[in-house]
Amino acid sequence: MKGRTRTAAFVAAVTGAVLSLALLTQARLAADARWGANYFPNVTLTTQDGDDVTFYDLIKGKIVAIDLIYTNCQYSCPLESARMARMQQLLGDRMGRDVFFISISIDPEHDTPAALKAYAKQYDAGPGWIFLTGKMTDIDVLSKKLGLWSDPAQTQDGHTPMLLIGNEATGQWTQTSALDNPAYTAKIISTWMNSWQTAKPGRSYLEAAPITNRDNGKYLFGNLCANCHTIGRGDKIGPDLSVAFDARERDWLARYTLQPDVLRIKNDPIAKALMAKFGEVRMPNLGLEQDEVRAILRYIDGEKSSPTPAPPAAAAAAAVPAAAATGTVPAVLDKAIAIQVALAHDSIDRLRDQTASLHQAALSAGPAAAAIDRATADLARQTTVAGARRAYGVLSDTLVAYLKDTHTLLPAGVRVAYCPMVRKSWLQMDGPLANPYYGSAMLGCGEFTTITD
Numbered sequence: 019m020k021g022r023t024r025t026a027a028f029v030a031a032v033t034g035a036v037l038s039l040a041l042l043t044q045a046r047l048a049a050d051a052r053w054g055a056n057y058f059p060n061v062t063l064t065t066q067d068g069d070d071v072t073f074y075d076l077i078k079g080k081i082v083a084i085d086l087i088y089t090n091c092q093y094s095c096p097l098e099s100a101r102m103a104r105m106q107q108l109l110g111d112r113m114g115r116d117v118f119f120i121s122i123s124i125d126p127e128h129d130t131p132a133a134l135k136a137y138a139k140q141y142d143a144g145p146g147w148i149f150l151t152g153k154m155t156d157i158d159v160l161s162k163k164l165g166l167w168s169d170p171a172q173t174q175d176g177h178t179p180m181l182l183i184g185n186e187a188t189g190q191w192t193q194t195s196a197l198d199n200p201a202y203t204a205k206i207i208s209t210w211m212n213s214w215q216t217a218k219p220g221r222s223y224l225e226a227a228p229i230t231n232r233d234n235g236k237y238l239f240g241n242l243c244a245n246c247h248t249i250g251r252g253d254k255i256g257p258d259l260s261v262a263f264d265a266r267e268r269d270w271l272a273r274y275t276l277q278p279d280v281l282r283i284k285n286d287p288i289a290k291a292l293m294a295k296f297g298e299v300r301m302p303n304l305g306l307e308q309d310e311v312r313a314i315l316r317y318i319d320g321e322k323s324s325p326t327p328a329p330p331a332a333a334a335a336a337a338v339p340a341a342a343a344t345g346t347v348p349a350v351l352d353k354a355i356a357i358q359v360a361l362a363h364d365s366i367d368r369l370r371d372q373t374a375s376l377h378q379a380a381l382s383a384g385p386a387a388a389a390i391d392r393a394t395a396d397l398a399r400q401t402t403v404a405g406a407r408r409a410y411g412v413l414s415d416t417l418v419a420y421l422k423d424t425h426t427l428l429p430a431g432v433r434v435a436y437c438p439m440v441r442k443s444w445l446q447m448d449g450p451l452a453n454p455y456y457g458s459a460m461l462g463c464g465e466f467t468t469i470t471d
């Protein structure tokens with residue numbers, strides 16, 4: 019116990035304001051002395067390679083970092099995975115030897131081993147980074163035990179952007195936030211976690227294998243930036259960097275890439291404006307070195323000057339049939355989208371007026387819109403944002419059915435998106451994703467889809 023207390027103090031001192039590291043409570047540790055075999059539900063899960071594994075066997079005797087992901091996620095998962103990709107690099111050859119990363123899908127229905135394998139490849143996951151899928155019920159039980167679960171009904175997405183780090187052999191477990199700097203997290207893994215083992219000399223963070231591809235801008239961009247940024251292909255989770263590179267001072271770009279969090283704290287006006295524009299997702303501090311930033315900026319400059327193919331957005335716009343392009347948005351869709359916008363802003367302030375307008379529009383649309391009208395009536399009765407979101411999900415299903423039944427092409431400027439967490443679609447105007455089911459908690463969560471039969 020004494021050692022544990024001392025370590026807690028040490029960690030608190032080391033991390034200070036920089037790393038929000040929350041030691042699991044003493045009570046929690048005491049209750050299960052160690053998180054041994056009995057602590058972990060003995061569920062069988064499947065790896066990205068299609069192998070069945072029992073969870074406890076996977077972590078036994080190892081230092082592990084565990085997070086929950088799903089491959090369609092556009093919010094915190096790309097950030098977490100980018101961060102883990104970075105940690106993987108920093109940990110060098112300890113990965114797959116005594117340190118393992120485990121990313122567990124919370125959308126197992128969609129995340130087959132093949133889907134996870136493709137996701138792993140995107141992040142250049144090397145040996146020791148395991149992706150798991152399985153039965154939803156097993157995953158729920160497990161993520162609850164790991165303290166990573168959160169109730170999907172409580173406006174969260176069944177998923178906290180948290181990384182659980184532990185050393186099974188010593189029973190030390192700790193959580194870090196998804197926004198923590200990977201360099202610090204890697205340091206915690208390799209020094210603090212290690213200090214609990216019978217000290218093995220020469221295995222400190224500093225002696226970890228040198229980072230490969232250290233000055234390879236292309237590699238770093240692909241691994242750390244490409245999930246959120248394009249160069250000349252439009253905004254993704256973050257802004258199109260070719261636009262930024264035309265608009266901004268080189269020095270600012272370097273400082274921002276190195277420490278976006280610091281610029282935000284310092285109220286840098288550009289960082290502030292970007293924050294306002296890009297909603298919930300923040301550009302993470304990826305723990306880069308100066309020379310790595312230089313290499314990345316050089317790479318982006320090079321890419322920017324080489325001709326890029328037409329952005330997909332332009333191609334898609336050209337493919338919109340002329341009739342649809344000139345047509346107006348049918349009133350039912352228009353009114354429903356007004357409600358989507360309000361819910362995306364966590365508001366039901368005008369719900370009564372909005373549902374009244376939608377009711378009128380549904381009446382004028384005739385019998386085909388009867389289901390829309392019924393769902394609207396239920397929505398009108400809601401008095402909480404959570405209740406409105408549930409009712410809106412039902413309404414949304416009727417809207418999609420209406421489009422299908424009436425063979426209405428999606429009008430120009432209207433898009434259908436899908437939220438894998440609530441498994442519901444929504445309609446919105448073209449632009450960044452604005453998830454009405456989670457609003458500001460996870461505005462960008464989901465993906466644009468098409469209406470299929």
Ligand code: HEC
Pocket residue numbers: 096097100238239242243244245246247255256257259261262266271274275278292293294296297299300301302304314
């Ligand atoms: C998890 C997503 C994510 C990752 C990974 C990421 N960014 Fe960003 N980036 C953003 C977001 C979002 C913004 C907009 C600012 C904000 O809200 O934080 C941004 C803004 C920027 C800007 C400012 C753009 C402007 O318009 O001035 C630069 C430069 C930038 N990122 C570079 C990078 C580079 C280089 C990398 C890789 C080393 C990277 N980013 C990795 C999400 C990301």
